[in-house]
Amino acid sequence: MARLHEHEGKRLLQEAGIAIPRGRVASQPEEAAAIAQEIVAPVMVKIQAWITGRASVGGIKRAATPAEAEAAARSLLGMQAQGFTVTQVLVEEQLDVAQEFYAGVIVDDREQAPLVMFSSVGGTGIEEIAAQHPQQVAHRHVDIAFGLQDYQARDLVRRTGIHGKLQRQLGALLVKLYQTARRYEARSAEINPLVLTGDGKLYAADCRITVDDYAVFRHPELGIAIAREYNRPPTRLEKLAYQVEADDYRGTFYFIQMAQDFQKGAGYIGFHGAGGGGSMMSMDAILRQGYKVATFVDTSGNPPASKVYRAAKIVLAVGPIDGYFGSGSGVASQEQFYSARGLFKAFLEEQVDVPIVIRLGGNAEDKAVEILESLNGRIPAPVEGYKKDDSPDFCAQRLDTLIKEAAQQPPRPRTQPQHPAPQRPYSFATVTGGTVTLDHAVCATCESKICIQACARHILTLNEAGLPVLNIPLDEAARGKCVECLACEVDCLLYGAGGGHVDLPLPDVD
Ligand code: SF4
Ligand code: SF4
Numbered sequence: 001m002a003r004l005h006e007h008e009g010k011r012l013l014q015e016a017g018i019a020i021p022r023g024r025v026a027s028q029p030e031e032a033a034a035i036a037q038e039i040v041a042p043v044m045v046k047i048q049a050w051i052t053g054r055a056s057v058g059g060i061k062r063a064a065t066p067a068e069a070e071a072a073a074r075s076l077l078g079m080q081a082q083g084f085t086v087t088q089v090l091v092e093e094q095l096d097v098a099q100e101f102y103a104g105v106i107v108d109d110r111e112q113a114p115l116v117m118f119s120s121v122g123g124t125g126i127e128e129i130a131a132q133h134p135q136q137v138a139h140r141h142v143d144i145a146f147g148l149q150d151y152q153a154r155d156l157v158r159r160t161g162i163h164g165k166l167q168r169q170l171g172a173l174l175v176k177l178y179q180t181a182r183r184y185e186a187r188s189a190e191i192n193p194l195v196l197t198g199d200g201k202l203y204a205a206d207c208r209i210t211v212d213d214y215a216v217f218r219h220p221e222l223g224i225a226i227a228r229e230y231n232r233p234p235t236r237l238e239k240l241a242y243q244v245e246a247d248d249y250r251g252t253f254y255f256i257q258m259a260q261d262f263q264k265g266a267g268y269i270g271f272h273g274a275g276g277g278g279s280m281m282s283m284d285a286i287l288r289q290g291y292k293v294a295t296f297v298d299t300s301g302n303p304p305a306s307k308v309y310r311a312a313k314i315v316l317a318v319g320p321i322d323g324y325f326g327s328g329s330g331v332a333s334q335e336q337f338y339s340a341r342g343l344f345k346a347f348l349e350e351q352v353d354v355p356i357v358i359r360l361g362g363n364a365e366d367k368a369v370e371i372l373e374s375l376n377g378r379i380p381a382p383v384e385g386y387k388k389d390d391s392p393d394f395c396a397q398r399l400d401t402l403i404k405e406a407a408q409q410p411p412r413p414r415t416q417p418q419h420p421a422p423q424r425p426y427s428f429a430t431v432t433g434g435t436v437t438l439d440h441a442v443c444a445t446c447e448s449k450i451c452i453q454a455c456a457r458h459i460l461t462l463n464e465a466g467l468p469v470l471n472i473p474l475d476e477a478a479r480g481k482c483v484e485c486l487a488c489e490v491d492c493l494l495y496g497a498g499g500g501h502v503d504l505p506l507p508d509v510d
Contacts, residue, residue, distance in 0.1 A: 001187045001188075001210035001211065001212065001213060001228070001229040002210065002211045002213060002216050002222075002224045002226065002227045002228060002229060003050050003208070003209070003210045003211075003229050003230070003231075004209045004210070004211065004222065004224075005048045005050070005088075006046065006048060006090055006206060006207060006208070007024070007025045007048060007088075007090045008209075008222070008223075009189070009207040009208065009209035010204060010207055012180050012184060012209065013176075013177070013180060013191070013204045013207060015180075016176040016177070016179060016180045016183075017176050018173055018176050018177065018180075018191075018202075018204050019201060019202060019203045019204070020092075020203060020204050021044075021092040021093045021094075021095055021203055021205065022039055022092060022093045023035060023039060023043065023044075023090060023091050023092025023093060024090070024091065024092075025048060025088045025089065025090050025091070026073055026088065026089055026090075026091050027077065027087055027088050027089075028073075028077070029070045029071070029073040029074040029077065030070060031073075032045060032069045032070055032072070032073030032089060032091045033066040033067065033069050033070035033073075034066070035069070035091040036063060036065070036066040036068075036069035036070075036091055037066045039091075039092070039093050041093050041094065042062065042063065042064045042065075042093075042094045043062075043063050043069050043091050043092060043093055043094060044060060044061070044062060044063075044090075044091070044092055044093075044094055045060070045061045045062075045063055045069055045072040045073055045076060045089050045090070045091050046059065046060045046061075046089060046090045046092075047059035047060070047076050047079065047081060047086045047088075047089055048086070048087075048088040048089060048090055049081035049082075049084070049086050049231075049232065050229075050230060050231040050232060051081050051082055051231050051232075052125075054081075057081065058079075059076065059079070059081065059086070061075070061076065062094065069091055072089075073089050073091070076089050077089060081232065082231055082232060084232035084233060087233075095195050095197050095203055095205060096197045096198040096199070097193075097195050097196075097197065097198075097205075098195075098196050098197055098198045099195070099196040100121070100122030100123050100193035100194065100195055100196075100205075101118065101119060101120055101121070101122045101170065101193065101194040101195075101196070102117070102118065102119040102121065102122040102123075102126055102129055102137075102190070102191070102192045102193065102194065103117070103118050103119075103170075103173065103174055103177055103190070103191045103192075103194045104116070104117045104118075104126060104177075104188065104189065104190035104191070104192070105117075105177055105178050105181040105186065105188065105189045105190075106187065106188040106189075106190075107186075107187050107188070107212075108141065111141050113141040113142060113143070113144065114141065114142045114144065114178070114181065114182070115139055115140070115141055115142075116139060116140055116141075116142055116148055116153070116156065116174060116177075116178055117137065117138070117139040118137070118138050118139070118156045118157055118160060118170070118174060119133070119136055119137040119138075119160065120136045120157075120160040120161060120162055121133045121136050121137075122192055122193035122194055122195075123192070123193050125192075126190070126192070135160075136160050136161070137160070138156045138157070138159035138160050139156070140152060140155075140156060142178065144182070147178065147179070147182070148174065148175050148178040148179075149175075150171060150172070150175060153170075153171035153172070153174040153175050153178075154167055154168065154170075154171035156171070156174065157170045157171050157174070166196070169202055170194075170202070173194070173202055177189055177191060180209075181209075184209070184211055184215075184219055184222065185211060185212045185215035185218065185219070186209050186210060186211055186212070187210045187211065187212050188208065188209065188210050189207070189208075189209045189210075190207060190208045190209075191204040191205075191206070191207045192206060192207070192208070193205050193206060210229060211224065211227075213227040213228060214227075225239060225242075226238065226239065226242045227242075228242070230256075235257045235260060236508065237255070237257055237314050237317060237318060237508075238255060238256065238257055240314060240506070240508045240509065241253060241255035241311070241314050242255070244307065244310045244311070244314070244506070247432060248304070248306075248307055248431075248432050250302070250303060250304050250307060250483075251299060251300065251301040251302050251303025251304065251307055252298060252299065252300050252301040252303065253297075253298075253299050253303060253307050253310070253311050254296075254297065254298040254299075255295065255296075255297050255311065255314060255315075256295065256296045256297075257294070257295055257318060258292070258293050258294055258295060258296055259292065259293075259294050259318075259319070260318070260319060261319075262294070262319055262320070263320060264320035264322065265322065266292075266322070267290065267291050267292055267322060268291070268292050268293070268294040268319065268320075268321050268322060269286050269291045269292070269293055269294060269321055269322060269323045269324070269325050269399070270293075270294055270295050270297075270315040270316065270318060270321040270323070270324045270325070271283050271286060271293040271294070271295055271296055271297065271315075271325050272295070272297045272299070272311065272312065272315055272324065272325070272326040273296070273297060273298045273299075273300075273326070273327060273328040274298065274299055274300045274326070274327075274328030274329055274332065274339065274360075275298065275300045275328040275329030275332065276298060276300070277329070278327070278328040278329035278330060278392075279296070279298050279300075279327075279328045279329075281392055282325070282327035282328055282359070282392040282395075282396075283296060284392075285327070285391075285392035285393045285395070285396040286325050286396045286399070288393065288396065289396045289397065289399070289400045290400075291322070291323070291400075294315075294318045294319055294321050295315050295318055297311055297314075297315055298328070299311045299339065300328065300329065300332075302333075302334040302338075303338075303339070303342075304338065304342075304483050304484045304485065305338045305339065305341040305342040305345075305484060305485050305486040305490075306342065306430075306432060306434065306484035306486065306502075306504050307342070308338070308339045308341075308342030308343060308346075309341075309342035309343070309345050309346050309486065309504060310342075310504065310506050311342070312324075312342060312343050312346035312347065313346045313349075313350070313506055313509050314506070314509060316346065316347075316350050316352065317509045321354055322354055322403055323354050323355045323356070323357070323399050323402070323403050324347075324352065324354065324355070324356040324357075324358075324381075325357055325358075325395070325396065325399050326343065326356075326357070326358035326359065326360070327357075327358070327359035327386075327392050327395055327396075328359075329361065329362065330359070330361030330362065330387075330388035330389075331361060331362050331388060332360075332361065332362030332363060333362065333363055334362070334363060335363050335364040335367075335368075336360040336361070336362050336363060336364050336365045336367075336368035337364050337367045337368045337371055338456075338485060338486075339360055339368065340358075340360055340367070340368035340369075340371040340372050340385070341371060341485065341486040341487065341489075341490040341491075342486060343358060343372065344371050344372060344374070344375060344490050345486055345489065345490060345502075347375055347379055347381070347383070348375065348378055348379060348417055349417060351379050351380060351414040351415065351416060351417075352379050352380070352381045353379070353380035353381050353411060353412065353414065354381055354403070354406070355381055355382050355383075355399055355402035355403050355405075355406055356372075356375070356381050356382070356383045356384070357383075357384050357386070357395050357396075357398050357399040357402065358372050358383070358384075358385050358386070359385075359386040359387070359388075359390055359392065359395045360372070360385065360386075360387070361386075361387050361388025361389075361390075362388060365387040365388060366387070368385065369385035369386065369387060370385075371385075371490065371494065372384075372385035373385050374494050378415075378417075379414075380411065380412035380413065380414055381406075381412075382402050382405075382406070384398055384402070386398075419501050422437055422438075422439035422440075422441070422442075422499075422501075423439060423440075423441035423442075424439060424440040424441040425437050425438070425439060425440070426438045426439075426440050426467070426468070426469060428470060428474045428477045428478065428482070429474070429477065429478040430477065430478060430482045430484050430502070430504075431478060431479065431480040431482065431483075431484065432484065432504065433504075433505055434484060434502055434503055434504040434505065435502070435503045436477070436482060436488060436500070436501075436502050437500070437501050437502075437503070438451070438467075438468050438469075438488065438499055438500050439499040439500075439501075440467045440468075440499070441499070442497050442498060442499030443467050443468055443497065443499045443500075444465075444466075444467065445497050445499075446492075446496050446497035446499060447497075448495050448496045448497075449462065449466075449468065449496070450487075450491050450492060450495040450496045451468050451487060451488040451491065451492050451496060451500055452468060454485075454487035454488070454491040455485070455487055455488060456483050456485035456487065457481055457482065457483055457485075458471075459471055459472050459477065459481055459482060460488065468488075468500075484502065484504070486502055488500035488502065489501050489502045
């Protein structure tokens with residue numbers, strides 16, 4: 001779920017006719033002072049960070065004067081919120097709070113319907129409110145064909161013991177909140193606290209809105225860079241990984257950066273899973289060995305080798321990791337050598353010098369392990385491949401052993417793989433902007449011609465001269481007939497004469 005900042009959510013509520021405190025965001029202390037000057041009243045200064053409990057971490061301050069607002073903003077801008085830097089504060093008028101409520105709309109997956117909730121108590125989370133004041137919380141599911149009707153909203157408020165004009169005001173606000181949630185396809189839209197001021201007006205004093213990942217593309221006006229829930233702004237590599245996912249619909253590539261700015265030897269592992277449950281189990285296995293994960297990655301759903309390659313390149317760009325651990329589902333139906341080829345190409349290009357343990361369980365796992373272990377001697381790092389009968393805990397222990405052994409040994413030399421300019425290139429484009437190049441001068445010396453049988457789509461054939469060429473038009477390869485299985489590079493290197501190369505650009509990492 002993509003989460004909006006408080007000030008972004010409030011803008012949507014204001015559009016719907018729900019009052020919000022006067023104010024706006026500042027990214028400089030002087031700007032905060034100017035906003036407080038305009039408001040001509042005491043203000044709140046609040047960090048804009050996707051964390052819960054901002055007040056408890058000192059992220060919300062009161063300021064009686066513009067000078068105090070400036071000082072508050074100076075202390076808050078740049079603070080670390082769960083390891084990431086605060087770059088904006090919201091400066092807004094302090095409200096004369098007479099009473100606080102809670103109002104929320106969430107999608108109830110079990111009922112497959114929106115659930116509207118109202119409580120005559122606000123401030124803390126709805127779970128705590130419901131536990132402590134169950135009689136003051138009312139909720140109802142909404143039939144999306146008809147929406148939330150005025151009388152239904154008023155009934156919700158009535159059930160918490162509120163009557164008269166305030167009941168009508170709150171009922172109308174609930175309808176507007178419901179309409180906002182529906183309009184922006186929110187998974188949740190909560191106002192907490194919803195404040196009644198001394199002069200009888202209702203204000204959304206704070207709000208939290210999350211948008212369904214799959215609806216984000218329909219709402220470019222929200223400016224959501226990544227359709228996933230983060231508790232902080234996405235990092236450069238997370239944006240890059242998301243772009244890889246957005247540009248290639250085949251399989252799934254989920255990437256989250258768990259740490260940054262760490263040193264070599266700090267015990268961080270590049271973790272690369274496959275399949276949700278197996279990945280979590282495998283990550284736990286590496287944590288049990290006393291390591292921390294620098295990344296959580298999941299490439300699953302039958303991704304092409306090129307996607308696994310790009311995922312591995314991004315993991316390796318994260319920082320000075322002490323080891324690379326790949327492990328996930330043990331029963332994958334896709335031939336595991338596709339993932340193995342992607343990993344092979346990334347590790348070879350990067351000349352990885354920290355131990356690598358990869359568990360690729362499932363169909364054709366023997367060939368996958370053979371490909372991976374062929375890296376030994378080609379890169380400085382030791383590489384071990386495992387299969388479905390090897391448990392994640394055993395594999396994590398092996399990585400721990402290799403890391404400890406590597407610490408006792410001098411660094412091994414790196415040799416940058418060379419791709420000399422092809423003498424007689426035969427090239428064509430691939431679906432993600434890559435290029436396959438077969439050097440016919442080398443191919444003429446190749447006895448195995450392994451690329452022909454290893455090509456996933458059998459789109460390579462030998463021409464009259466006995467050289468590999470496409471048996472389809474070039475533009476069909478670029479439209480996806482070439483599935484970027486990387487056999488014409490990896491298998492060619494291992495079992496052929498090394499005349500094939502697939503260039504897969506990844507601009508920021510390059
Ligand atoms: S395996 Fe490699 S070297 Fe041999 S024909 Fe195919 S691309 Fe050329
Ligand atoms: S040409 Fe064939 S072997 Fe080469 S990447 Fe494309 S599908 Fe794979």
